[in-house]
Amino acid sequence: MFTKRFSLVNVAATVLVGLSLAIVVAQEGTSPTLSIASSEDWGQHLVSANGMSVYLYVLEEDGTIACVDACTNNWRPVTVDDATDLTVGEGVAQEMIGTIERPDGSLQVTFGGWPLYNFARDTQEGHVRGQGLGQQFFLVTSGGTALTEKVEEAAVDIEPEALEALMSTGGLTFSSHCAVCHGAAGLGGIGPALAGNSILADKTFVIRRILEGFAEHGMPPFASALNDQQVASVATFIRGSWGNEYSPVLAEEVVPLR
Helix, strand or coil, rough: CCCHCCCCCHHHHHHHHHHHHHHHHHHHHHCCEEEEEEECEEEEEEEEECCCCCCCHHHCCCCCCCCCCCCCHEECEECCCHHHHCCCCCCHHHHEEEEEEEECCEEEEECCCEEEEEECCCCCCCCCCCHHHHCEEEEECCCEEEEECCCCCCCCCCCCCHHHHHHHHHHHHHHCCHHHHHCCCCCCCCCCCEEEEEEECCCCHHHHHHHCCCHHHCCCCCCCCCCCHHHHHHHHHHHHHCCCCCCCCCCHHHHHCC
């Protein structure tokens, strides 16, 4: 009888130890609420536990939630079930992370006082498609500020004649496909203004937007309508017109983004 009881106790103890180890391993394997990632175009910025880029909304500077209702269709609040669940990765200051209660009662993660969001069109890790949209949503630095300065872009060195050809072809393509929404002078209309728009600094974003469109705002994709050279040309045209002074785009830069 004693031997049998001793064996059962050993089994129970072994199970408890195993469960404890499993819990520890699970906790260690859990991604932190906020960590740092790096973008080729924008450098280091914060990402949420799922690896997706996080953004702040400039209209929430005073800490008051302004992105509600339809806004959250595109901008998904980063939330946690409990404020005690907050963790950070290497290089992220624990004292800067917090939560704020949203109107629906959920707890939204904050950093440096800013409520944080994921962008619906960021469909995989590394996407920063929401950066600078409307000059209101920006990636977040590890210091808790809006990331507004792009990593200095390597200059594309092309002959003046080649640049002139790109601008010429791009102007024609823009007139045929884009001016009806963005305005002949890039001042906007149905679509947003392109003149003086800093989001055009993000070359990858511009190429993807031309190829993929922006269905939520009525912009169709042009991947099947324009070849690589035409996409490069119109991207060069809008990045180099109406006060924009960004480098040209080459057809070989379009190919891997299709």
